[in-house]
Amino acid sequence: xxxxxxxxxxxxxxxxxxxxxxxxxxxxxxxxxxxxxxxxxxxxxxxxxxxxxxxxxxxxxxxxxxxxxxxxxxxxxxxxxxxxxxxxxxxxxxxxxxxxxxxxxxxxxxxxxxxxxxxxxxxxxxxxxxxxxxxxxxxxxxxxxxxxxxxxxxxxxxxxxxxxxxxxxxxxxxxxxxxxxxxxxxxxxxxxxxxxxxxxxxxxxxxxxxxxxxxxxxxxxxxxxxxxxxxxxxxxxxxxxxxxxxxxxxxxxxxxxxxxxxxxxxxxxxxxxxxxxxxxxxxxxxxxxxxxxxxxxxxxxxxxxxxxxxxxxxxxxxxxxxxxxxxxxxxxxxxxxxxxxxxxxxxxxxxxxxxxxxxxxxxxxxxxxxxxxxxxxxxxxxxxxxxxxxxxxxxxxxxxxxxxxxxxxxxxxxxxxxxxxxxxxxxxxxxxxxxxxxxxxxxxxxxxxxxxxxxxxxxxxxxxxxxxxxxxxxxxxxxxxxxxxxxxxxxxxxxxxxxxxxxxxxxxxxxxxxxxxxxxxxxxxxxxxxxxxxxxxxxxxxxxxxxxxxx
Amino acid sequence: xxxxxxxxxxxxxxxxxxxxxxxxxxxxxxxxxxxxxxxxxxxxxxxxxxxxxxxxxxxxxxxxxxxxxxxxxxxxxxxxxxxxxxxxxxxxxxxxxxxxxxxxxxxxxxxxxxxxxxxxxxxxxxxxxxxxxxxxxxxxxxxxxxxxxxxxxxxxxxxxxxxxxxxxxxxxxxxxxx
Numbered sequence: 016x017x018x019x020x021x022x023x024x025x026x027x028x029x030x031x032x033x034x035x036x037x038x039x040x041x042x043x044x045x046x047x048x049x050x051x052x053x054x055x056x057x058x059x060x061x062x063x064x065x066x067x068x069x070x071x072x073x074x075x076x077x078x079x080x081x082x083x084x085x086x087x088x089x090x091x092x093x094x095x096x097x098x099x100x101x102x103x104x105x106x107x108x109x110x111x112x113x114x115x116x117x118x119x120x121x122x123x124x125x126x127x128x129x130x131x132x133x134x135x136x137x138x139x140x141x142x143x144x145x146x147x148x149x150x151x152x153x154x155x156x157x158x159x160x161x162x163x164x165x166x167x168x169x170x171x172x173x174x175x176x177x178x179x180x181x182x183x184x185x186x187x188x189x190x191x192x193x194x195x196x197x198x199x200x201x202x203x204x205x206x207x208x209x210x211x212x213x214x215x216x217x218x219x220x221x222x223x224x225x226x227x228x229x230x231x232x233x234x235x236x237x238x239x240x241x242x243x244x245x246x247x248x249x250x251x252x253x254x255x256x257x258x259x260x261x262x263x264x265x266x267x268x269x270x271x272x273x274x275x276x277x278x279x280x281x282x283x284x285x286x287x288x289x290x291x292x293x294x295x296x297x298x299x300x301x302x303x304x305x306x307x308x309x310x311x312x313x314x315x316x317x318x319x320x321x322x323x324x325x326x327x328x329x330x331x332x333x334x335x336x337x338x339x340x341x342x343x344x345x346x347x348x349x350x351x352x353x354x355x356x357x358x359x360x361x362x363x364x365x366x367x368x369x370x371x372x373x374x375x376x377x378x379x380x381x382x383x384x385x386x387x388x389x390x391x392x393x394x395x396x397x398x399x400x401x402x403x404x405x406x407x408x409x410x411x412x413x414x415x416x417x418x419x420x421x422x423x424x425x426x427x428x429x430x431x432x433x434x435x436x437x438x439x440x441x442x443x444x445x446x447x448x449x450x451x452x453x454x455x456x457x458x459x460x461x462x463x464x465x466x467x468x469x470x471x472x473x474x475x476x477x478x479x480x481x482x483x484x485x486x487x488x489x490x491x492x493x494x495x496x497x498x499x500x501x502x503x504x505x506x507x508x509x510x511x512x513x514x515x516x517x518x519x520x521x522x523x524x525x526x527x528x529x530x531x532x533x534x535x536x537x538x539x540x541x542x543x544x545x546x547x548x549x550x551x552x553x554x555x556x557x558x559x560x561x562x563x564x565x566x
Numbered sequence: 567x568x569x570x571x572x573x574x575x576x577x578x579x580x581x582x583x584x585x586x587x588x589x590x591x592x593x594x595x596x597x598x599x600x601x602x603x604x605x606x607x608x609x610x611x612x613x614x615x616x617x618x619x620x621x622x623x624x625x626x627x628x629x630x631x632x633x634x635x636x637x638x639x640x641x642x643x644x645x646x647x648x649x650x651x652x653x654x655x656x657x658x659x660x661x662x663x664x665x666x667x668x669x670x671x672x673x674x675x676x677x678x679x680x681x682x683x684x685x686x687x688x689x690x691x692x693x694x695x696x697x698x699x700x701x702x703x704x705x706x707x708x709x710x711x712x713x714x715x716x717x718x719x720x721x722x723x724x725x726x727x728x729x730x731x732x733x734x735x736x737x738x739x740x741x742x743x744x
Contacts, residue, residue, distance in 0.1 A: 538723065
């Protein structure tokens with residue numbers, strides 16, 4: 016039994032509110048709504064701090080502060096950071112959306128075009144504005160910043176264009192950079208020193224971030240942040256998932272490609288590396304190590320990976336305690352716990368200039384949707400994509416600011432025909448307690464409440480409430496656009512529990528944002544177009560916040 | 567007599583077989599003149615280079631030039647943003663909707679100088695002639711009429727109806743995201 020995990024921020028996937036229960040959830044009614052006027056994938060969940068609800072729209076961002084004490088939640092203030100439109104062309108189909116965090120009377124905002132901005136939560140005035148990431152090189156800012164003590168921890172995304180991934184800490188008061196470490200390259204730049212105790216790398220080896228790559232390939236090796244980092248103040252550590260190596264074409268980067276597609280634990284004060292678990296070394300399918308990191312009350316770190324296996328880790332040492340299949344998988348026979356790596360199935364190993372068919376899972380599986388852990392039921396609720404893919408790797412050239420890809424991909428449903436599922440996973444038993452199949456892949460996160468209700472949204476715009484113990488459908492609401500963000504619940508100043516969700520998924524391909532996608536091309540939107548051909552267009556291209564309450 | 571007929575038939579046959587001309591090496595003065603397009607002040611539309619007209623618009627009609635464009639499409643990472651024309655982080659090019667104009671000069675300028683929302687400039691990375699080869703290929707992607715000069719099937723994964731079947735693709739209902 017590991018030490019008790021105490022996370023720095025409350026888990027947004029679980030709420031202790033219990034006014035809405037299995038018995039009364041069926042009577043939920045809309046309370047009010049707010050149209051953002053912005054098209055595109057609204058992937059950032061509404062954030063509630065005190066009497067204010069914050070809504071962050073996709074790029075070019077607008078941040079709205081809605082006053083919950085006034086009827087219909089009038090707009091208190093809005094903030095529009097001046098956008099660098101270059102960033103618009105850099106994101107496609109994954110979760111690099113910027114993000115928002117609140118701490119005390121401050122808000123911390125990551126914008127897609129590389130700014131981290133601190134705002135006064137009461138009035139929306141800018142306290143400081145830093146620009147740690149540069150879209151010209153393909154970098155964007157991933158997910159929400161993590162507030163860890165007096166530091167703001169942020170990381171770069173943009174693996175598809177090849178910039179070296181990094182994690183940095185900014186001073187919360189001034190925005191000045193405290194430390195910055197990279198995910199590829201020599202040990203000094205990766206933050207590897209005396210305190211690094213990897214369980215799955217040779218202990219004496221030096222500069223693995225260079226030697227596991229072809230000469231100089233680590234310089235355009237990707238490996239940015241994949242999803243939001245998680246802090247454990249008791250251990251003084253920050254955990255995060257590194258993104259996939261660049262290019263996609265694996266034949267161009269023989270070697271294990273450290274430290275991409277794995278899980279890093281670092282010292283929150285200095286950024287120094289503590290341990291590293293290779294989840295998908297020499298990543299064949301551009302999975303990264305995405306899927307989320309969830310601390311559980313019994314002192315474990317749970318990671319449902321895009322590769323279809325659910326990992327249970329010891330947060331203090333990184334020891335892999337178990338790895339169990341939770342999605343349809345044929346690309347790996349299992350996980351070798353001694354070396355922590357997947358046992359690959361030869362016939363699904365990609366070869367340059369050849370189309371390898373029916374690889375399961377496909378790259379987008381679980382890459383965006385955040386799972387929720389409920390201490391009340393002990394179950395992990397995973398909004399999953401059950402997809403397979405055909406992939407043809409081809410030679411890619413590195414041109415700064417353009418995608419460093421080298422793969423044509425067609426995504427399709429896994430055998431059985433359904434493209435998604437909400438999986439309630441019993442971690443202790445290592446099996447699904449129940450599963451709700453879904454027609455389309457789930458791209459928004461799940462929310463579990465103490466009232467034993469799980470809320471989640473679908474790409475065709477349904478917000479659903481199911482019984483957390485059985486998966487039985489309790490209630491659903493048809494929103495005006497697809498849902499790719501996590502629902503949120505809060506107690507309003509009137510003392511009642513409300514549920515809020517942002518609808519807004521952009522075009523036909525869901526998280527491919529407001530891009531103009533022609534679905535006749537099966538490889539459009541990294542192959543997503545092929546899986547989402549039957550997705551109906553949204554009723555409203557704009558995003559809308561819907562808020563519900565009991566009558 | 568019979569031999570003479572055979573000879574005549576053979577001559578007629580060979581004449582019919584004349585291949586389209588492929589300029590594997592462009593004359594330097596021609597290459598120099600190819601970039602001399604006159605662009606309208608807004609950056610969309612304009613007059614093609616005089617030499618392109620004088621040569622009979624080879625970058626739109628010559629199968630070799632169009633096929634070179636298709637090769638450059640993958641080599642210069644166009645497919646990274648625009649997939650096989652259906653779009654990803656960049657917009658679709660097969661849907662008949664052009665943000666910055668459908669004519670050769672507009673497409674040429676889009677590739678050479680870049681466009682505001684993330685389209686990088688390829689000036690200095692490609693020659694003017696290569697940009698014209700790409701422009702011709704990009705235009706063929708979104709064409710409304712068939713061109714037998716346009717390239718056919720991919721060598722690897724088939725993503726969509728091939729470029730020389732563009733009207734066949736147009737027969738499908740248009741499903742464009744906006």
